[in-house]
Amino acid sequence: MTPVTLTDEAWEDVDPGVEALVDKWLVQEGDAVEVGQPLANAVLLKTNFEITAPATGTIAKILVQTGETFARGTPIATLLA
Amino acid sequence: MTLLLSTATEDQLWNREQLARVVRDPRWRIGICQQPGVVLGCSQRAVHDRLHSEGKRNEIEVVLRESGGGAVLVGPWMLSLSLALxxxxxxxxxGSLHSYRQLGRLFAETLRAGGVGAHALCPEKMNDAQIALRDRGLPPLAWACFGDLSPWEVVNAEGRKLVGLAQRRRSTGTLLVAGLLVERPPWSMLCALLDHPDRLADILRQRTTDCARELRNTPTPLSVWVQMLHAALTDALTRNPCVASTEA
Structure with missing residues (x-):
């Protein structure tokens, strides 16, 4: 399983303890996705980030639902590559 | 450069169009909405849907932006900047904080050049600024952009907010948006529209300031602010290299 995460670049200089929010999922579990395809939008410090597929495969499990928050390094989904 | 007269909907459309394809060069737009409107943050979708279902959009323009943060009351009191990079x-x-830092500093320098004492709030001073406001009985109001503070937003010496910032990042480019209060907004209007008690309008009044107030009611014409911002952006973005590793 490949974890889907918000990139380290997005967390650069952000205080530990600050969390991001999943704003919108653009795919569902079971969807086939291409590497680089936008999967979800997440908001961190008023910035809306596009989270993209790290590999081509199928969305196995969505771990963080719309409206929920997550910490740095936390996978928001898993992908079966 | 002339002042662009716009609407909240047109501004959001322009923003979406910029990131719909790969951004090759910096592009920006500075304008003002002649009519009042509410621009909600992307995470305020439920509020947006409620206002539409209640028919509030018949009273005032209500739109959802693609960047984060709280609601913004746009109108003739606020100069808006959209910047695609x-x-x-x-x-x-x-990281996004670096982008905020660059834009916040540019606004602060431009405001100081125009006689307004302003500075961009660095992350290390965020907590102190929030505590100072809270100690004055002014808690943050996260549902409103100008009711809260974020890193590198622009404030006066008392920590009252003048410029709000937000951002959208896609594989095609980065979109930075900013709102500069040139006059005091009718905060009661925002509270009424979003069903918040009117006493919160007083908190918004005291947590913010505007150019007219800072210049003791001898406001700089809008066209002058537009020209100054345009010149500062031209200098910072097009004269400097378009590739990483340059600390502006």
Missing amino acids: PRDHAWSVQ
Whole structure:
């Protein structure tokens, strides 16, 4: 399983303890996705980030639902590559 | 450069169009909405849907933006900037806080050049600024952009907010948006529209300031602020290299 995460670049200089929010999922579990395809939008410090597929495969499990928050390094989904 | 007269909907459309394709060069738009409107943050979708279902959009323009943060009351009291940057631009290639820092500093320098005492709030001073406001009985109101503070937003010496910032990052580019209060907004209107008690309008009044107030009611014409911002952006974005590793 490949974890889907918000990139380290997005967390650069952000205080530990600050969390991001999943704003919108653009795919569902079971969807086939291409590497680089936008999967979800997440908001961190008023910035809306596009989270993209790290590999081509199928969305196995969505771990963080719309409206929920997550910490740095936390996978928001898993992908079966 | 002339002052662009716009609407909240037109502004959001322009913003979406910029990131719909790869941004090759910095592009920006500075304008003002002649009519009042509410621009909600992307995470305020439920509020947006409620206002539409209640028919509030018949009273006032209500739109959802793609960047985060709280609601913004746009109108003739606020100058809006939208700035689209290539992903490899020096302002964009690092984290989002770096982009905020560059834009916040540019606004602060421009305001100071126009006689307004302002500075961009660095992350290390955020907590102190929030505590100072809270101690004055002014808690943050996260549902309103100008009711809260974020890193590198622009404030006066008392920590009252003048410029709000937000951002959208896609693989095609970065979009930075900013709102500068040139006059005091009718905060009661925002509270009424979003069903918040009117006493919160007083908190918004005291947590913010505007150019007219800072210049003791001898406001600089809008066209002058537009020209100054345009010149500052031209200097900072087009004269500097468009590739990483340059600390502006």
